[in-house]
Amino acid sequence: MPQLVRPADLINKYYAQHEVARQILLEHSRQVTRRALKIARNFIANEPLDLQFIAEAAMLHDIGMIMTNTPELDCHGSGSYLRHGIAGREILEKEGLPKHALVCERHIGIGLTAEEIRTQELPLPQRDMLPLTLEEQIICYADLFYSKNENKRGKEKTVAMVRKSIGRFGEEKLIVFEEWRKRFEPELG
Numbered sequence: 001m002p003q004l005v006r007p008a009d010l011i012n013k014y015y016a017q018h019e020v021a022r023q024i025l026l027e028h029s030r031q032v033t034r035r036a037l038k039i040a041r042n043f044i045a046n047e048p049l050d051l052q053f054i055a056e057a058a059m060l061h062d063i064g065m066i067m068t069n070t071p072e073l074d075c076h077g078s079g080s081y082l083r084h085g086i087a088g089r090e091i092l093e094k095e096g097l098p099k100h101a102l103v104c105e106r107h108i109g110i111g112l113t114a115e116e117i118r119t120q121e122l123p124l125p126q127r128d129m130l131p132l133t134l135e136e137q138i139i140c141y142a143d144l145f146y147s148k149n150e151n152k153r154g155k156e157k158t159v160a161m162v163r164k165s166i167g168r169f170g171e172e173k174l175i176v177f178e179e180w181r182k183r184f185e186p187e188l189g
Helices: 007-015 019-042 051-060 063-067 081-094 098-106 114-119 134-143 159-167 171-184
Strands: none
Touching (some): 007 051, 007 081, 019 051, 019 134, 051 098, 051 134, 098 134
């Protein structure tokens, strides 16, 4: 029988002393979860989607931000924000949630290849961190529409805004985004 996952309990455990960070994380994660579940419910696929997993993993995808040094998010750990996916993976693996942990690691942007990490000298392990499963891709895609930045918090980005943001990282990333958009939300054209 699968382990019962209560995202709120895990968030409260790691954010007990960081109320501002907890509120930022909850607001952002709820937005991502709502969009991811909407996409999953509307998605017609030959393979069944695990809605419970999507809800849990979307709520926990940014849990690692508390381990970074990002004072504007009330996070006073060490390391750059770029490492929040790795930190989240470590937290959720420790909690016995390896499948959820992979979502944390693989959701950064559109995902990262080992080659990108190496050539850009990113402070990350040199391995592919790309969303592989349909559930991972849906969560990664949904995350692109919401920011934790103080000026943008709570607001949904338009497709044009996401394109502009993703486009900064190269044409290949933009192609992946467009493929996902057509597959997950074709009505957004």
